[in-house]
Amino acid sequence: MERRWAESHTTLQIHICSICTHHLNSFLLLTQEEGLQEPLKDEELKIKCITVIAVFICKQHEQGRFICFDHITFWVGNAKQAASYYCNKLGFEPLAYRGLETGSRDVVSHAAKQGKIIYVFTSALNPGNKEIGDHLVKHGDGVKDVAFTVENCDFLVEKSRERGAIIVKEPHVVEDRFGRVKLAILQTYGDTTHTLIERTGYNGLFLPGFHAPLFCDPFLAKLPSGKLDFIDHVVGNQPENEMVPIVEWYQRNLLFHRFWSVDDKQLQTEYSALRSIVVANYEESEYVEYYGGPGVQHIAMNTSDIITAIRNLKERGMEFMSVPDTYYQQLREKLKLSKVKIVEDISILEELRILVDYDDNGYLLQIFTKPVQDRPTVFLEVIQRHNHQGFGAGNFKSLFEAIEADQNARGNLTILTPNGISEKL
C-alpha cells in the first residue's frame, strides 16, 4: 500500500494528567521528532523517527502543591450554545453562571459539571472585545485555560516568577458571601494559560461572582447518564521549535520533574510502539494548522464504566472516531499471547468501537470523539483504566487510519512527493 504523508511536522504533546496519582499531578511529554526530508520506506522510517516520552510528576515541594485539575475554560463564540452541547451530548449539567443578569457586563460564562469535571464556556458580551475576539479569529472555539487547584498560590507564583515565568495575573483574592478564593494566572504554550486556584474554605457553587444557572433544561434529566468522573489528562500540541522551551517551562516554573523517561523499562514497550508508527503526526499537523499554533488538543475524562458511558453518550448523539473491523480481529489474536485478562466482553467493546491498550499487568479502554467544533482542533477522550498508566500508545496506528479517513474527507490529507513538495490528495 502506498504510504501517504501529511507534511513533515514535528510536534510535542504534553500530557498533563491526574491518573491514579492520588495526590500528585503528573505530566507526560511525548515528542515526535523526525528528520524527514523525503519520503522513506517504512523500514527507514523506523530508524529516522525518534520518539521521546517522558512523564513528569509534580515534585512535593516544601510548600505549595498541585492538588488536582480545577476546571477548564473554553473561549467560544456563543457560550450559551456551547454549554448546551456539552450538557446535551456529554451529560454535563449547568453548575453556575455569570453574565448581564449577575452584574458581569463584559463577559458571560456558563459553568457545567459532571462528576468532578468542570468546563466553563466564556464569550464576550460587547462589540470590540479585542482579547476574546482575536483569540476567536485565530483559534476558533478552543481551550483558553487549564486551571489547577493548588495549595499556597503565592508560593507557587513566586517560584515561577524567580524562574522566569510570565505572570499574566498576580495572585489576587476574589470573594463573595460564600467565602474567598485566591487566584493567579500564568502563561504557558501558545495563548494558553494556567490558573492556580487556592480555594480554602470557599462554599459557593463554583467561584465568587458566579450565581446559580438561569435555566436548567428539563430534558436533561430524561437522558441517560454520561458516567464521566474526573479529568484524566489534558494534552497540548506544540510545533517543533517550541518543544524544548515548553519542557523546560513545566520543569522550571511549575516545579514538575521528570518521572519516567525513555530509559525507563516500563516505557520501552510504548516507546518502540510509538517509534514504529511515525504517521503519528498527521493529526497534529492538521491541528496546528487549524488552531493557528500550539494549544490544547484533547481532554481525557475518566470513567469507571466505559461501556455504559459510551452506550449512553452515543444514545445522546455524541459522535466518536471509529476503527476498522480488523482492529478487533488483530486484538483477539494478540490477546491470546498476553498474560492480561480483559474483564469486559470484547464483542461489546467492538460493537461500541472502544479501543484497548495493555501490557502484562493491566490495560486501558479508550475512545476519542470527533472534533467538538467545526475546525478539526479540540476533541475529547473517554478512558477507563485497569492497572495501566499509559495513554494508549498502542492504539495510535489504528487511530491514524481512522483520522486519515476523516482528514481525507475534509480535503486535508496531503502527500509528500519525492521532490519534497506536499500536495493535497
Ligand SMILES: [Co+2]
Ligand atoms: Co489522551
